[in-house]
Amino acid sequence: MLAERIPDLSKFVEPDRVRREVYTDADIFELEMQRIHERVWIYCGHESQVPKAGDYYTVQVGRQPMLMVRGADGRISVLYNRCPHRGNMMCGDRSGNAGEFFRCSYHAWTFKHDGRLRSIPMGDAAYAGTRWGKNNPDCDMKRASRVENYRGFVFASLAHDGPSLKDFLGKSIVAFDDMCDRSPEGEVEVVPNCFRVIQHSNWKIFLENQLDALHPSVVHQSTGRAAHDVEKRLAKKAKSGEAPLSYHMLSAFATVTIDKWDNFQTINYPYGHCVLTGYMGLRPQDPDTLAYDKIMIKAYGKKRFEEIVGVNIHHVLIYPGLSVQSPLQQLRAVRPLGVDRTLTEIWHFRLKGAPEAIYRRSLAYYNLVNSPATLINADDLENFWKCHQGLASEGGDWVSFGRHFGRDIEKDGHVETGPNMGTSEAPMRGQMKAWAQYMGNGK
Ligand code: FES
Ligand SMILES: [Fe+2]
Secondary structure, three states: OHHHHOOOHHHHEEOOEEEOHHHHOHHHHHHHHHHHHOOOOEEEEEHHHOOOOOEEEEEEEOOEEEEEEEOOOOOEEEEEOOOOOOOOOOOOOOEEEOOOOEEOOOOOOEEOOOOOEEEOOOHHHHHOOOOOOOOOHHHOOOEOOEEEEEOOEEEEEOOOOOOOHHHHHHHHHHHHHHHHHOOOOOOEEEOOOOEEEEEOOOHHHHHHHHOOOOOHHHHOHHHHHHHHHHHHHHHHHOOOOOOOHHHHHHHHHHHOOHHHHOOOOEEEOHHHOEEEEOOOOOOOOOHHHHHHHHHHHHHHOHHHHHHHHOOOEEEEEEOOOEEEEHHHOEEEEEEEEEOOEEEEEEEEEEEOOOOHHHHHHHHHHHHHHHOOOOHHHHHHHHHHHHHHHHHHOOOOOEEEOOOOOOOOEEEOOEEEOOOOOOOOOHHHHHHHHHHHHHHHOOO
16 A cells, blocks of 8 residues: 555655655554564663563563563563463563463463463363474464663564674664763663653654754753753852752753754764764762762772763664663663654663762753653653644645755764764764665565
């Protein structure tokens, strides 16, 4: 049907613009699920979400309901959340503990934590001489084709072939290294639970916004100004002459103006991944930070410590499903639900072995900037919804990604924005280039 209406999808993506149907056509959405989300490496969760044997956590990969489960041997499997008998969903709760094995609530088939069939009630009497039994893999819970864990972050791919997780992540792997290295123990653990937000807009609109360095000083200016006013008043009253650091997280939206955002840079990698350099509060000198620095120097030595805290990134986008702000241990996972409905899971992490005050800092950022309770998030959401509404109309056919087009610098297999062009739409161009490559496969 799609092929009849849109015979050549490649005509929908040009280097500096994209047809609106890419965001609004339900058949294109289905194809995206097949060719992108159900093929590439998708983030399932962090291993600390399932610390004990039998712990499971459900997750949507493309259109497939999956679950991540830890076995008695410590290994994590990712399985389809479906009983091979008559298709019953195995786990109806979002998370929990399956006990020593999974037991289907319908006819009591049981399965090991890795999905293999364990028993069927009176199985021998009922199934002797049939095709059904332990020797038939169709009687096992189906497993994700590939599962890999990088520093505790678990990914699954529903395709047998394709690049390894490390090859897929490429340079964007810095998101996980930067996050974990900032812990004196080199590890993070998830803070249960996450915020879940359903956006009434296409999934790509969220991802394109993540490294849109122009929008913060426009969209978030009102919040930034209000926070800045309070920050100045508090600073006047404070003995130290400074307001708490968390005010800065919001006031920066007003004080970092458009021209300053141009000083940052985006570096765009294969597969649509992208890094935004620069970090607004990289090396504060308050007592909490200094105490943390001491612990880190003890753990790593001065030289390695300087390397770790000197990593100059604000944001890493891992296409098509992750937005990571590693210096503050924030991660947002994108789960498309429909052409105009997108679930985002908003997580944050604790640096193992770091002082509580450093954790409170990521919690503050989580609540003030990324949570649904903040005006920052609300203002973004309103624009996402309005963008989707506009794109669904016949008021124009194209979406423009022309900012600083033609001035990107290509080198060593990646694309950098030029000097003082941090607000370039290069990240969106990079994402759509990857999209077109994925969607062109299998034609
Ligand atoms: S559907 Fe699961 S045991 Fe029958
Ligand atoms: Fe924003």
